[in-house]
């Protein structure tokens with residue numbers, strides 16, 4: 001049966017994906033920092049779905065630990081989901097390098113570091129799927145969150161390059177741009193209902209994309225059009241907008 | 244950034260403007276509680292209590308704290324986080340030959356809610372309330388510590404948490420015993436009662452039956468007062484099943500659910516439509532005693548088949564009035580209350596009668612006697628009418644179920660729960676500065692430092 005490694009497994013999207021893969025009988029590695037929550041979740045998955053599920057400590061920021069972390073995953077994963085990220089605070093990040101760097105690390109540097117290892121391994125094995133959870137915020141930089149957005153833009157480009165490189169080895173790369181998602185992070189924010197997806201929806205779309213070898217997906221179709229419009233506004237006009 | 248939301252429970256009355264917090268670990272919970280030490284918090288599960296018990300300015304939702312941590316199919320024990328719902332548990336335990344030891348009339352509640360209300364089911368007269376099956380639980384108290392509580396460890400905390408409506412702290416994890424079953428079916432007896440005397444006789448006759456409850460038509464008067472249908476049941480054994488069901492005894496095929504898509508105009512449920520419904524319902528039931536096989540969903544959760552049925556009562560919502568009367572005065576009290584309902588044409592669409600067995604816990608609702616639950620749409624004059632009923636209940640030594648309450652006056656509450664002083668004392672011990680308080684606890688003057696801004 002399939003083995004799935006989820007990096008950043010305590011987000012709601014990651015948990016929904018873990019449940020859906022467990023329902024299909026996959027072995028699940030839950031990687032992240034929140035040991036208490038993820039150990040509990042691994043027990044829950046094993047009890048509810050009768051599968052093997054394990055917590056593995058993983059810190060995206062600590063790039064030096066990535067090689068030994070990945071070596072420790074056995075059996076080797078058929079699917080790797082890169083779900084970690086950090087929204088951060090744009091206003092703080094503009095003045096504070098630590099916050100700014102944290103955003104870049106968590107959304108770009110850390111992801112590149114671990115996925116390099118995964119990619120090399122899958123390339124030699126000539127099989128595997130990598131799913132990267134990026135963001136619509138990476139489609140165009142806006143004043144309200146361009147530090148996060150630019151890190152995600154970097155990640156989106158990285159994934160597309162990786163897809164291009166690994167195609168000939170039969171390894172598939174999926175880029176997911178969820179848009180607004182109703183999660184514990186956004187709880188309390190007023191999100192526009194038609195543009196807001198449920199974590200379960202995001203998970204099933206991305207699993208479907210992995211199965212069907214789709215390359216880049218938005219979760220709700222509206223987002224494709226919203227982002228198309230946002231991307232097509234000429235820069236001369238765009239710079240004057242309050243976005 | 245964080246904005247308040249309007250939150251209501253099942254009765255859609257009252258509405259609270261609240262901050263909602265979620266947690267997925269003890270560490271996160273501690274951060275939330277310690278981030279604003281001045282304002283009170285209240286735990287909230289699935290919001291299936293009817294009134295304001297899980298409402299307050301700062302709501303700590305358990306709906307992201309939902310791991311099942313242990314399931315021992317040999318001993319029949321489960322250990323889980325408080326936000327797991329009964330529906331989810333059934334999915335895990337029934338295929339392994341177990342059922343819940345006690346279940347309310349809906350499976351859409353959480354384990355935390357089951358403990359905090361010390362819920363009762365149709366088997367109370369034989370198997371007690373939920374707390375009778377708890378092995379131990381872990382509670383996050385106001386001092387930031389986690390206490391393990393059971394009938395032998397931190398006993399005062401255990402007793403005040405069962406039925407304590409979230410006022411001792413946040414229930415984190417619960418271990419409890421399950422019931423072994425051979426099938427997902429119930430052998431059901433249906434019997435008609437023409438009046439109150441007959442239904443009391445039926446309850447007595449079925450005392451040895453594991454499950455029993457009856458539905459009363461509140462519009463009947465005189466010699467027909469208390470006309471009702473009794474449903475009694477036992478878990479079906481393999482022998483009770485036909486060959487087809489025997490092949491897959493622990494599995495019930497999924498059924499389609501109906502949804503009430505929006506709040507219906509409040510006129511939908513009027514005395515006339517309720518009378519018509521009651522007439523049809525009574526007359527479609529078998530005239531003579533009938534024994535049949537139904538699946539567990541149909542037997543325990545008939546209302547869950549209609550999602551959002553609470554929207555039938557319209558925008559202003561409804562309250563459920565559930566009281567219990569001591570056994571020796573039950574008939575007298577029910578006659579009095581049903582007569583008053585009739586006189587005022589206040590008939591309730593759902594009216595459920597049950598017989599409780601003995602229970603003598605600190606703050607739990609059940610006591611030996613009959614309990615009746617009635618639904619009333621919120622409208623002018625209702626609360627005055629319910630105050631009148633409170634008086635009848637109080638004079639007979641009965642009380643009201645906190646989990647359904649949205650309007651009871653505090654002096655009635657303090658007079659009707661005999662061990663209330665001891666309960667209040669334990670709350671003061673574990674929750675001295677009202678770190679945990681709800682709109683209900685403020686109304687009932689159980690917590691004193693509730694700051695309404």
Ligand SMILES: Cc1cc2nc3c(=O)[nH]c(=O)nc-3n(C[C@H](O)[C@H](O)[C@H](O)COP(=O)(O)OP(=O)(O)OC[C@H]3O[C@@H](n4cnc5c(N)ncnc54)[C@H](O)[C@@H]3O)c2cc1C
Nearest residue numbers: 288289290291292347348353355356359362363408409414
């Ligand atoms: C259709 C229907 C039928 C019902 N039938 C019955 C019945 O037959 N018998 C019966 O006893 N009840 C019945 N109920 C009531 C229901 O079982 C209780 O109100 C139950 O407590 C609801 O649980 P919840 O998870 O929705 O909790 P909520 O409604 O959110 O909260 C209820 C109370 O529990 C507290 N609470 C919840 N979680 C925690 C926690 N983790 N820690 C501390 N406190 C917590 C809240 O503060 C609040 O005081 C019924 C309700 C409905 C809607």
